[in-house]
Amino acid sequence: MKLWHSFLKEMKLSARGFYFYVEILVAVIILVMILFVVPENFRSVEDEYLFYDWPEGVFEEFVLPTLMEDDLDGKIESVEVEGDDILYPAQLIESEGTRYYIFESEEAVLRLTDLDRPKIGAIIRMDEQSQPYYEYYLQGYETQRLRNVYSIFHILDFDLMEAEFESQEVRSLTDGYLELSDRENIVPAMLTFNGSMMGVFIIAAYIFLDKQSGIIKAYAITASSVWQYLMSKVLVVLVSTILSTVIIVVPIMRLQPNYGILFVLLLASGLFSSTLGLVVASFYRNMMQAFGILYFLMIGLMLPAIAYFTPSWNPAWVQWIPTYPLIQAFKETILVNGDIGYVAWVSLGFFIASGILFVFANARYKKTLVS
Amino acid sequence: MIKVSNLYHSYNKDEHYAVKDVSFEVEEGEIFGFLGPSGAGKSTTQNIMTGLLQLQKGNVTVAGYDVKTISNKMFNQIGMSFEESNVYSKLSAKENLEFYRKLFDVETRDPMELLRLVGLHDKADIRAGEFSKGMKHRLTFARSMINNPTLWFLDEPTTGLDPAIASEIKGIIREQNKKGVTIFLTTHNMYIADELCDRVAFIVDGELLLIDSPRNLKLQYGDKLVEVEYIKEGETIKESFSTIQKEDLDKLQEVIGKYEIQTMHTKEATLEEIFIKVTGRELV
Ligand SMILES: Nc1ncnc2c1ncn2[C@@H]1O[C@H](COP(=O)(O)OP(=O)(O)OP(=O)(O)O)[C@@H](O)[C@H]1O
Ligand SMILES: [Mg+2]
Numbered sequence: 001m002k003l004w005h006s007f008l009k010e011m012k013l014s015a016r017g018f019y020f021y022v023e024i025l026v027a028v029i030i031l032v033m034i035l036f037v038v039p040e041n042f043r044s045v046e047d048e049y050l051f052y053d054w055p056e057g058v059f060e061e062f063v064l065p066t067l068m069e070d071d072l073d074g075k076i077e078s079v080e081v082e083g084d085d086i087l088y089p090a091q092l093i094e095s096e097g098t099r100y101y102i103f104e105s106e107e108a109v110l111r112l113t114d115l116d117r118p119k120i121g122a123i124i125r126m127d128e129q130s131q132p133y134y135e136y137y138l139q140g141y142e143t144q145r146l147r148n149v150y151s152i153f154h155i156l157d158f159d160l161m162e163a164e165f166e167s168q169e170v171r172s173l174t175d176g177y178l179e180l181s182d183r184e185n186i187v188p189a190m191l192t193f194n195g196s197m198m199g200v201f202i203i204a205a206y207i208f209l210d211k212q213s214g215i216i217k218a219y220a221i222t223a224s225s226v227w228q229y230l231m232s233k234v235l236v237v238l239v240s241t242i243l244s245t246v247i248i249v250v251p252i253m254r255l256q257p258n259y260g261i262l263f264v265l266l267l268a269s270g271l272f273s274s275t276l277g278l279v280v281a282s283f284y285r286n287m288m289q290a291f292g293i294l295y296f297l298m299i300g301l302m303l304p305a306i307a308y309f310t311p312s313w314n315p316a317w318v319q320w321i322p323t324y325p326l327i328q329a330f331k332e333t334i335l336v337n338g339d340i341g342y343v344a345w346v347s348l349g350f351f352i353a354s355g356i357l358f359v360f361a362n363a364r365y366k367k368t369l370v371s
Numbered sequence: 372m373i374k375v376s377n378l379y380h381s382y383n384k385d386e387h388y389a390v391k392d393v394s395f396e397v398e399e400g401e402i403f404g405f406l407g408p409s410g411a412g413k414s415t416t417q418n419i420m421t422g423l424l425q426l427q428k429g430n431v432t433v434a435g436y437d438v439k440t441i442s443n444k445m446f447n448q449i450g451m452s453f454e455e456s457n458v459y460s461k462l463s464a465k466e467n468l469e470f471y472r473k474l475f476d477v478e479t480r481d482p483m484e485l486l487r488l489v490g491l492h493d494k495a496d497i498r499a500g501e502f503s504k505g506m507k508h509r510l511t512f513a514r515s516m517i518n519n520p521t522l523w524f525l526d527e528p529t530t531g532l533d534p535a536i537a538s539e540i541k542g543i544i545r546e547q548n549k550k551g552v553t554i555f556l557t558t559h560n561m562y563i564a565d566e567l568c569d570r571v572a573f574i575v576d577g578e579l580l581l582i583d584s585p586r587n588l589k590l591q592y593g594d595k596l597v598e599v600e601y602i603k604e605g606e607t608i609k610e611s612f613s614t615i616q617k618e619d620l621d622k623l624q625e626v627i628g629k630y631e632i633q634t635m636h637t638k639e640a641t642l643e644e645i646f647i648k649v650t651g652r653e654l655v
Contacts, residue, residue, distance in 0.1 A: 005473035009462070016461040214457030218514070221421050222474035223446040367425060 002224040006232035010206075014236050017209075019202050026198065027244035030190050034183060034252060041182045047099050047118035051109040053125040054132075059102075070095035081108075083115045113137045143312060180335065187252055188330035189305040192269070192323050194244055197301050199237045199273035200280065204290060206233050207281040227362045234274045234358075241270040253334050261343050262333040268350035269326055275357035282364035322353070372522055372553040373397035373420065378429035380415055389415045391577040393429075402544070402554040404568035406561065406642075408652055412577040413557045414454070417524060420555075421451055434522050447477045450520030454527040454557075456507035460500030464491055464510050467499055468517060475518040485513040488543060490536065505532050512540065516547070523547065526557045541567060561643040571642070575650045585642055592645045595637050597623060601630040611644070 014020040052059040068074065071093050080087040081101060088108040090101040098119075103109050106123055113121030121137035136150055180187075210216040219229050245266055249257060280297070284290035304324035307314045318324060329346040332338035373396065380390040390412040397403040405413050418424040420433050422441040431438045436445040458467050468482035486492045489509040494502070499510060512528060528544065529537040544567060548554055558564055564571050565585050572582040583591075596611045610626070613619040614637075626632075640648075647653060 002474055005470065009459075009470045012466075013459060013461050213460065214453065214455055215459060217423055217453065218457045218471075218511075219474075220423055221446055221449060221451050222471065223443045223476050223518075224474040225443055 003228045003231055006224065006228055007235045010232045010236040011239065014206075014240070019205050020240055023194075023198055023202060023240050023244050024247065027194055027247040030194055031248050031251060034186055034190065034248070038183050038186060045097060045099060047101060047116070049101050049103060049109045049113050049116075049118050049121040051103045051106050051123050053106065053123060055126075058126075067093050067095075067100060072096070081112055081116070083108075083112045086111075088112060110137065180331070184252065184334065185331075187249065187334060188327045189308055190248060191245055191266075191330045192305065192327050193302065194248065197273055197298060197323070198244070199241055199270055200277040200297060200301075201294060202240065203233055203237045203274045203277035204281040204294060205287060206236070207278065208285075208287050208290070211281075211285060226365045227358075230278055230358070230361060230365060234271065234278070237274040237277075238267065238270045241273075242266055249334070256336060257334040258338065258340065261340055261347075262330075265326075265329055265333055265343055265347050265350075268347040268354070271354035272322065272350045272357070275354045275361055278361035279357055279364065282361060322350070325349070372399045372434060373403075373555065374430070374432045375416070375420070376430045378416065378419065378426075378431060380412075380419060380424065380427050384427070388577050390419075393574070393577070393579045395572055395579060395582055397553060397555060399553055400548070400551055401569040402548055402556060402567050404564040404571035405555065405557045405574065406559070406564055406571050406646065407574035408559065411574045413574060414526065415577075416574070417526065417555070417557055421449065421524060444476070447475050447518060448521045449524065450515035450518060450522070451524040452512045452515035452526060452528055454530070456504070456511040458499045458507060458510050458514065461498060463496045463498050464502070465495040467510060468514060471514055471517050477518055479517050480519060482517075485516060486510075488516075489513045490539065505536065508532060509536070509540075521552055523552050523554045524557075525554060527559070528556070529560065529563055530558075561641060561646060565642040573646055573650055575652055580650055588642065588645050589640060592640065592648055596640050596644070597635060597637050599623070599626060599635050600633040601626055602633065603630050607633065 052063065064076075068076070072095060077092040077094075078089065079092045079101070080089050081103075082088075088103055088105075088111075090103045090108070093100045093102070101112075101118075103112070109121045109123060112118070117139055119139075123135040123137075124132055125135070127133055134154060138147070138150075207216075210219075216229075220226070242263070245262075249262070276297075280290060280293060284293075300321060301323045303318055304321050304327055307318045307324065308327050325346045329343045332340070332343050375396070376394045378390055378393040379388055381388050393412075393416060395403075405416070407413050415424065419426055420431055420438065422438055422445075426438055434445055434448045436442055438445075458464075459470070462470065464486055465482050468485060472479040472482065483492060483495060486495050489512060491506060491509055491513070494506065499507060502510065508531060512525075515523065515525070525544070529540050532540065541563065544554060544556075554567075556564070556568060568585060570582060570584050571588070573580045595614045597614055598609065598611050600607060600609050602608070612623040612626075614623075
């Protein structure tokens with residue numbers, strides 16, 4: 001009963017306060033961003049700067065027709081590319097994913113590859129046996145795998161490769177396992193950030209408000225326990241977490257998510273972040289003092305999001321950060337036929353961790369009410 | 372009602388004690404004054420008694436509960452008015468009291484009745500954040516009575532209040548005491564202590580120097596004082612002399628012999644003067 005009344009009072013306070021609306025506003029901003037700024041699917045167009053060092057006419061006769069097959073509008077555009085105040089004329093052929101700029105000199109490709117950083121710059125020459133050979137100019141950040149592909153690419157017979165490629169069949173192991181669109185793919189990371197990690201900040205802010213106004217002392221001399229005080233705050237954070245998650249998920253994902261298991265996961269992760277916030281706040285007197293560690297925590301907890309968006313960067317230690325499985329679990333909840341078992345395990349893990357953190361926080365607050 | 376023996380407390384857990392070897396007892400039904408200058412260790416002692424600070428060394432029993440193993444139930448019997456008001460600024464005066472009411476297991480008082488008692492009944496629905504300092508203080512004071520405490524801690528209950536309200540607060544304190552409530556009053560204000568307290572304790576630099584009733588203290592230390600105004604090198608000087616202490620008597624005779632006396636009265640020593648005499652310290 002005391003917990004219930006404390007919770008009601010906390011809800012009243014947060015509705016009249018500031019942080020509650022900050023959280024809702026952040027959720028709305030994230031929603032608007034995802035809906036209107038992030039495209040449904042990223043269509044990234046990449047540039048290739050080329051120069052064919054071939055005898056007059058050979059390029060026009062043999063290469064151009066092949067390139068033109070992919071061209072979107074069937075026309076070659078004459079353009080000029082500027083670099084260091086010099087205009088370099090080029091012919092532009094635009095295909096689905098790539099813009100080919102065919103320059104008129106080797107120098108133009110070398111200079112512009114350096115300045116504009118296109119995906120690739122290449123000089124194509126011809127040896128004594130009239131076989132083409134390629135000089136690639138890369139940017140330096142390409143992975144070794146990509147470099148290897150470039151170096152073996154031309155040894156193989158291209159027609160053979162294409163035939164091989166098409167004769168292979170790729171089948172999914174489970175039926176109906178639909179991929180998420182690029183836009184939907186952002187949702188798990190945003191949920192982890194907004195729904196869960198905001199909780200660390202918000203609950204710490206609530207605690208510091210109480211510490212500064214001395215209210216925490218007034219509560220301490222009532223016949224209510226410290227755990228009830230702490231739990232009432234946790235519950236308020238859970239309410240705003242669920243609310244802000246609904247704001248983001250429903251308009252984007254509609255009925256696709258498994259809302260039941262999503263709710264369980266949200267509870268588990270919300271409990272985790274709010275109890276973590278309680279523990280952090282117990283060591284400091286105000287937001288100013290705690291800001292450094294909170295900021296550090298946020299950055300640390302966001303690292304898995306970087307790994308999530310960058311498939312080639314996924315070191316083992318990042319997988320130990322709690323938000324790593326959390327992002328994956330959120331993804332499973334919004335996928336059609338997501339792995340519910342996995343989400344259940346992750347939730348269980350977060351429930352257990354929250355329990356431990358809460359017991360620790362309770363002991364901390366009993367000891368540090370005044371000092 | 373309260374028994375404190377050999378209490379020590381150090382904030383940094385070292386040899387610098389904020390409270391040193393403090394022992395005293397408060398009887399049921401009395402008003403006990405805890406007096407001392409700023410930084411003397413009054414709040415520290417009080418916070419240990421109410422469980423806000425952990426007991427480090429010594430024994431403390433409050434309302435029959437050992438504070439080493441403090442129980443929530445103890446707080447059903449205790450009320451505490453804080454020196455710095457601490458109420459929810461986003462809740463109205465009435466909402467504040469309504470909420471605190473729910474946190475006790477015993478019968479509680481009607482919030483409106485309490486607000487009327489401290490003269491805030493017409494401000495019941497205004498948020499405490501819009502209150503003046505004095506109004507917040509009165510709300511904090513009213514809140515401390517919500518659970519009908521039998522032991523009532525008051526930290527500077529009248530500081531910062533205008534004289535009319537201060538005297539009403541004093542009236543409330545007397546009335547509660549008449550109903551049998553034991554009161555532990557912490558203050559710098561010797562006049563209030565003198566008026567209200569059955570016994571007072573003087574604490575300086577964490578050490579308890581003496582405990583006695585104001586009346587006994589006056590009999591013992593409050594020998595008649597003579598207040599003299601005289602002219603010395605063109606300036607009017609005002610000075611008090613004891614009529615018992617040898618030093619003071621010699622000085623008094625010297626003044627009478629040497630200078631032109633303007634006025635000369637005898638008066639009773641105040642508790643404040645006694646405090647200064649006993650402790651050698653001003654009450655700041
Ligand atoms: N949280 C704290 N951390 C460290 N030292 C403290 C703390 N609180 C008080 N002290 C020190 O302990 C001593 C006693 O302080 P205390 O607050 O008990 O004095 P007080 O008698 O209540 O003074 P006041 O009349 O100003 O309220 C002081 O020297 C003070 O500096
Ligand atoms: Mg104090």
